[in-house]
Amino acid sequence: MRLLGGERLDGKRFLDIGSGSGFHSLAALRLGAREVVAVDIDADSVATTHAVLSRFFPQGPWRCQEKSVFELKLEEWGDFDVVYSWGVLHHTGDLDRALECAARMVLSGGLFLCAIYRRVWLDPFWRWEKRWYSKASPTAQVWARKIYVGLFWLRLLVTGRRFSDYVGNYRDKRGMDFYHDVHDWMGGWPYESRGPEELLAKMQTLGFASVRVFAYRGRWLGRSLGVVGSGCDEFVFRRG
Template sequence: MAVDERRRSADERFAFGENWLRYLDVVDERRIADATASLTAALEAGDLAGRTFLDVGCGSGLFSLAAHRLGAKVHSFDYDPASVAACEELRRRFAPHGDWTIERGSILDDDHMRRLGRFDVVYSWGVLHHTGEMWRAVDAAARLVAPGGALYIAIYNDQGLPSRLWWKVKHRYVRSGPLARGALLLSGGTYFGARRLVGRLAGEGDGGSPRARVRRRGMSARHDLVDWIGGFPFEVATPEQVFGHLRGRGFQLTFLRTCKGRLGCNEYVFAAPGGD
């Protein structure tokens, strides 16, 4: 799985951007407000006025827009040209005159990353594990954080054998035609629906489910399903691995929200060394 995204062939990479372009059809003020609330909760900041915000792998641009609404100067980039187009369209609709730069770029392009400089907040939710070189991408993102700034990342939870099986599902999806992809999506939707039903019958509620986490962040369960089934490359890590990796580079954990050992992403906010 350690293959540079610039060299990975098109038939081994999920078309994230196409899915984000479709997601724009459901973006409204409620979803923007939900995304903004989740951002302020994790960063423990009521606003980002006077701060710079880098969105690594911006996707639809929803969280770039949230940061802009909170007063940040925003820079967004994504490897996928369709994601760049989605982000630009979202800016056109909701912040046409905002202090917000969008470009195409790869977190694995060392020269490009050096030219970007450093930012008060570096945000990358559910992106770095899709590059094909997750730990290298984590390190690259960490180097972009200004002294005392915040690194906000979300990484797929390592469930052991289930994660290995999901890797096979995703790999099959990106190498299949439309009919096989449709069958995988149908199977995936049925699987997750059954999990939610069992959870409700067991009295577990829905608060920790992938569907609830999607809703809390202003996302769309339908588009997230496509992203989940097809999202390849795909790597995972335990909370201990992420914590240990970044602590060894001087970062301090300030926020953690896990998926409680289940399927999904664990969220982390780290404070960069060098602050007052």
């Protein structure tokens, strides 16, 4: 609702690229979408999306399928009033092409909603870490997570926050366990990021105008240091 500016989706077709748990597809259905199509490259995520939608919105109209963003074809799927992809396209290995493939599924006048990892100064380190972590042994991964959690605890301490409070409220905020999210962040490979200006320029070349942007501006030349990682900036574009 925040990304949509408070508007509903009554009568609109909604494409969820990288559906994950299926909660975003469910939200679209509850906001009145006339059809929801959910795709994910991961078979477990597709099964989870199917289970969630079957349980909480059994009457449809929805469908989910195992599919990569690079495999989406306009002639097969048709175009959509809203294309949504939160925290996904930066893990495809080719962010620019992923944006192009997702954007072409938006009908004229439609919306493209996405969340992309923001640029941080430690991006080179995180690219190295994620590549290493994805191939590391389980034991090495455990020790890497312990170091990360220690740094995170120190960061909260310095900023006057309690680690126990942060972790205790984490599931309500993010929908997953804190320690699982650490594993998810550290192993998120491939990894790319973009600054807001870079993404806006890219989308302009694809015929989109910016509607709203939720971006964090760091203290160091407009960029966060990124000691414990990078969050996502969120964007809403309209196709001309």
